[in-house]
Amino acid sequence: MNLFPLRAGARTEHVSSEDRGVTLMIVLLLGLVFAPIIGLHIAMVAAGPAPETSDSLAHHASPPKPSRG
Secondary structure, eight states, rough: SSSOOSSSTOOOOOOHHHHHHHHHHHHHHHHHHHHHHHHHHHHHHHHOOOOHHHHHHHHHOOOOOOOOO
């Protein structure tokens, strides 16, 4: 299936309305899936990283390893 022909008269077979409906449905469903994901990524980049505080850094620190002795 060629969605974008190079020339206006390049397609020789007849395109039924059912084929156009299926193509439209696929495009709409893909838009419903990827539009929110792209929007969330743009929002996260626009908001920037959250400022780190000493409390939030303590949660990411690994505990010290016990020494052999």
